[in-house]
Amino acid sequence: MADDRSGRDKQARDSDRRQRERDLAAELARGDEPEPPFDAADLVDVESELESLTFPATGAEIVAAVGDRAIESPAGRYTIEELVPAADAETFESPVAVSARIQRPTIAAAMKRVVEAADTLPNTELSESQRDAYEKTFRALKAIDADDDDEGIRAIGDWIVERVREKETLPGSRDVRRQAAKFCRANGYQVRNDEWLGI
Incomplete structure (x- = not known):
């Protein structure tokens, strides 16, 4: 061309x-x-x-x-x-x-908080694949408690932001999925091993 x-x-x-x-x-x-x-x-x-x-x-x-x-x-x-x-x-x-x-407003609001927290880290960039994995975790949480008040999305969003502030690093997508699975199980939601959160 x-x-x-x-x-x-x-x-x-x-x-x-x-x-x-x-x-x-x-x-x-x-x-x-x-x-x-x-x-x-x-x-x-x-x-x-x-x-x-x-x-x-x-x-x-x-x-x-x-x-x-x-x-x-x-x-x-x-x-x-x-x-x-x-x-x-x-x-x-x-x-x-x-x-x-x-x-998807609840997921968008959670991702907004995560991206803005990541933006405060020097020499660290939220990669597209990591961002997609975080968003997929939020979508899985939304699907699990669709009739609830999105407590899981807020809890995991808070956890990610706290990790960024305390450790000054982004948690890995596997850590986020593991934390989301812990939240689900602690609140009585079933998480199968073949699902996204099933770590």
Whole structure:
């Protein structure tokens, strides 16, 4: 492909298309999650407000641009700044990626706290795979106590943040899963060995 404007434009369009396909695949995979979704119209409005930003954009840029924007969900009313970390370490590839993140508000709020805590650590970066493992643990906790008040998500989020503050390091994803399994068993939830939390 030629290194000219049309070639770069095509690369940008292809990259955007691939990101949208990944986001769509992630959303389809999340479709079985028990947390109620936001109204589609609210998400479209948020995406259109984000069009003024240049993507990829950091969480801090998104919060600065639309952080006070309120959105309604069956679980309550949230602002973008409650769900997106105000940190340069978190990057979103497109407005669709932001929408995908905020569709699960309790998980998004827990991840926001974790990312912001990790952002305080010098010379430490929350890798994408580690971030995904943390989020998968929160999703597993949400699935276990879907009718509860998300106590497990808050407890494990608090545990991760405390570990970051006390030990000045990010706990490994295995440690997080192990702690989540301990929480579940202590509260009477069954955790099988073949499940994500079954360590």
